[in-house]
């Protein structure tokens with residue numbers, strides 16, 4: 001089910017790639033909103049349209065995704081139309097994603113951390129990393145893609161649903177409430193209903209769950225709410241004074257090495 005991919009008006013500063021509509025709203029939406037507030041051009045690429053989801057239809061989720069994108073102030077949101085519940089790390093899918101990366105030219109790409117419960121999530125992490133690499137191969141022709149080769153400078157993993165220690169955490173204290181609203185924009189998914197009652201949390205329970213996770217990560221860096229990331233490489237530092245580490249901050253978690 002191919003979905004037309006309209007290129008963004010300009011190259012993106014940051015592109016968040018995720019398996020499903022409503023994933024970014026849970027893992028890195030606060031970061032995107034914060035970036036937009038600072039003038040960055042941000043985008044979201046959902047790999048699937050949600051056609052096999054227990055609740056709602058792909059059309060409903062499409063409208064909800066647009067609403068959520070407006071709340072997160074992203075400049076662009078696309079959908080690759082890959083099969084929901086059946087993401088695989090195939091050459092065809094990698095090429096389609098690489099083509100989308102060439103068209104959107106993001107300097108930084110955020111992908112899901114490739115360990116987790118849902119196969120689509122961890123597959124999206126590997127697919128995203130490998131597609132970002134392939135997009136930069138100048139001799140690689142990609143089907144139906146006129147855009148020249150382009151490789152993002154940075155790939156980082158949104159690790160909210162892993163138990164791994166983050167490489168860094170973004171302070172989203174001021175963006176948390178809007179991020180929660182962007183998730184609740186998916187009325188078809190989170191409104192109380194019979195379908196999926198055993199799997200989905202009750203509507204009234206969602207804000208508390210989302211807040212508990214964001215508070216946990218916020219505490220690690222001495223702020224109210226945070227979003228965690230894992231970098232596959234160490235962070236490069238020039239001037240030590242630019243480091244934002246409050247080692248002895250109240251509420252911070254000090255882990256013995």
Ligand SMILES: [Zn+2]
Nearest residue numbers: 019020023121
């Ligand atoms: Zn998901």
